[in-house]
Amino acid sequence: MSDSVEQQLSLFRYLIQTRSFGDSTLRFLDSLLVSKDVKSLVEIRSSLNQLLKSESLSIIQSITAESVHNKLIVLDFFVCAFAIVGDLESCLALRYEALVVRELKSATIQLLHVSPLEWLNFVEDAVKNGFHAVAVKACENALRCIGNSDVQKLGRDVISDNLKANTISEITRLRNFSLASITSRSVQVQATEYLERKTREQQKLDLPYKEKRCLASTSFRNGIKRQNMRKLYKRQTLLRANSEMQGQHPNLS
Known part of the structure; x- marks a missing residue:
C-alpha cells in the first residue's frame, strides 16, 4: 500500500x-x-x-x-x-x-416509533442478503412491537388495521422462511460433520487392516523368495556335483 x-x-x-x-x-x-x-x-x-x-x-x-x-x-x-x-x-x-x-x-418520543413498513423493509433486506439469523431476531422484535401498538397516528400517516394485518402476515411468512433456512443449513452442517466423522473413523479402522495386509503380503513374498532361493541353491549344488563327477570319471561324459 x-x-x-x-x-x-x-x-x-x-x-x-x-x-x-x-x-x-x-x-x-x-x-x-x-x-x-x-x-x-x-x-x-x-x-x-x-x-x-x-x-x-x-x-x-x-x-x-x-x-x-x-x-x-x-x-x-x-x-x-x-x-x-x-x-x-x-x-x-x-x-x-x-x-x-x-x-x-418511542414510549416517550412518539416520533421515534418504528412503523410496520420500516420493520418489513429491514426484514426483507436481511432475508434477501442471506442473513437469516438477523432476520429472525428482527421479525420477533417487529411482531412484538407491532402487536403491542394500536392503530395510531404518526405525523400525517394513519396505520390502518388492514395494513397492519398484512404487514404482520408478511413478516410472519419471512420469519418462518428464515427459520426453515437456518434449520436446513443446520441439518446440512450436521450431515457434513457426521460424514466427515464417519470417514475419519473408517480410515482409523482401515489402517490396521491395511497394515496386516501389508505384513501378510510381505511375508508371502518373502516366503516365495526363500523357496526360490532354496530351489536355486539345490540346483546349483546338483550342477556342482555333476561337474565334479564328470571331472573324476571322464568316460561318463
Whole structure:
C-alpha cells in the first residue's frame, strides 16, 4: 500500500475519532475506493472495513450515556459507511440496532416509533442478503412491537388495521422462511460433520487392516523368495556335483 493511501486512511481514522459524522466524511470515504488497480482496491476495502469495525465498536460503546439523538446520528453514519465499503452484515446489524434504539425510546418520543413498513423493509433486506439469523431476531422484535401498538397516528400517516394485518402476515411468512433456512443449513452442517466423522473413523479402522495386509503380503513374498532361493541353491549344488563327477570319471561324459 502506497504512502499516500496510508495517509488517507490515517486521515479517515482521525475524522472518525473526532466525530466528524457528516456527509463530507462519507464522500471522503467513497473517494478512497476510487482505484483503477483491482488488487489495490481489494486491499484498501479490507483495510477500511477493519478500521470501521474497530472504531465503530469503540465509539458506540463510548456513547451509551448520550442522548438518543446522538446515538442515532452515530449509528446512521456507520450504517452508511459499512454500506459504502460493502460490509452488508455490519450494515444490517447497525440498522437493526438503530431500530431497537428508536423503539425503546418511542414510549416517550412518539416520533421515534418504528412503523410496520420500516420493520418489513429491514426484514426483507436481511432475508434477501442471506442473513437469516438477523432476520429472525428482527421479525420477533417487529411482531412484538407491532402487536403491542394500536392503530395510531404518526405525523400525517394513519396505520390502518388492514395494513397492519398484512404487514404482520408478511413478516410472519419471512420469519418462518428464515427459520426453515437456518434449520436446513443446520441439518446440512450436521450431515457434513457426521460424514466427515464417519470417514475419519473408517480410515482409523482401515489402517490396521491395511497394515496386516501389508505384513501378510510381505511375508508371502518373502516366503516365495526363500523357496526360490532354496530351489536355486539345490540346483546349483546338483550342477556342482555333476561337474565334479564328470571331472573324476571322464568316460561318463
